[in-house]
Amino acid sequence: xxxxxxxxxxxxxxxxxxxxxxxxxxxxxxxxxxxxxxxxxxxxxxxxxxxxxxxxxxxxxxxxxxxxxxxxxxxxxxxxxxxxxxxxxxxxxxxxxxxxxxxxxx
Numbered sequence: 887x888x889x890x891x892x893x894x895x896x897x898x899x900x901x902x903x904x905x906x907x908x909x910x911x912x913x914x915x916x917x918x919x920x921x922x923x924x925x926x927x928x929x930x931x932x933x934x935x936x937x938x939x940x941x942x943x944x945x946x947x948x949x950x951x952x953x954x955x956x957x958x959x960x961x962x963x964x965x966x967x968x969x970x971x972x973x974x975x976x977x978x979x980x981x982x983x984x985x986x987x988x989x990x991x992x
Contacts, residue, residue, distance in 0.1 A: 900920050900924075900927055900931070901918075901920075902931070902934065903915070903916065903931040903932075903934055903935050903938075904934070904935060904938045906938065907938050907939075907940055908938055908939050908940060908943065908945070909940040909943065910940075910943055911943045911944045911945070911946075912939070912943075912945055912946070913945070913946040913947075913948055913986075914931065914932065914935035914945055914946065914947050914948065915948055916928045916931055916932060916935075916947060916948055916949045916950060917948055917949065917950045917951075917982070917984045918950075921949070921950040922950045922952045922953075925953045925959055928949055928950060928953060928959075928960070929959065929960060929963045932947045932949070932960060932963070932964075933963065933964075933967050933968075935947060935989075936964075936968060936972065936989055936991070939989070939991050940991070941971070941991045941992060942991065942992070943991060944988050944989060944990045944991065945988075945989050945991075946977065946986050946987070946988050946989075947960070947986070947987045947988075947989060948980065948984055948985070948986050949984055949985050949986075949987065950984055951979075951980075951982065951983025951984045951985065952983075955976075955985060956976065956985050956987045957976070960987065961974070961987075964989070968989075970992075971991060971992035972989060972990070972991055972992070973989070973990050973992075974987050974988060974989040974990065975987070975988055975990075
């Protein structure tokens with residue numbers, strides 16, 4: 887799996903989605919205004935969230951509704967950038983229009 891440094895697509899000014907390893911299940915908020923304006927930032931920070939989740943846990947990727955269903959832009963990146971032992975499922979659309987994808991790390 888690539889690292890967040892490998893994926894910094896000019897988003898150095900964006901606030902990181904997390905700054906620590908999560909040895910629990912957690913949710914990554916990818917619905918902020920900067921995410922609405924930049925689908926590449928959503929994908930990059932989603933991958934960072936996965937990188938910061940300890941195996942045996944899951945991370946809920948809560949993506950901005952402006953980009954549509956995550957299968958349209960996120961799942962291909964997950965397939966390309968994650969290794970074996972990582973699987974995901976679509977959970978639901980939030981009342982605010984965003985989407986939740988749960989990513990499990992074995």
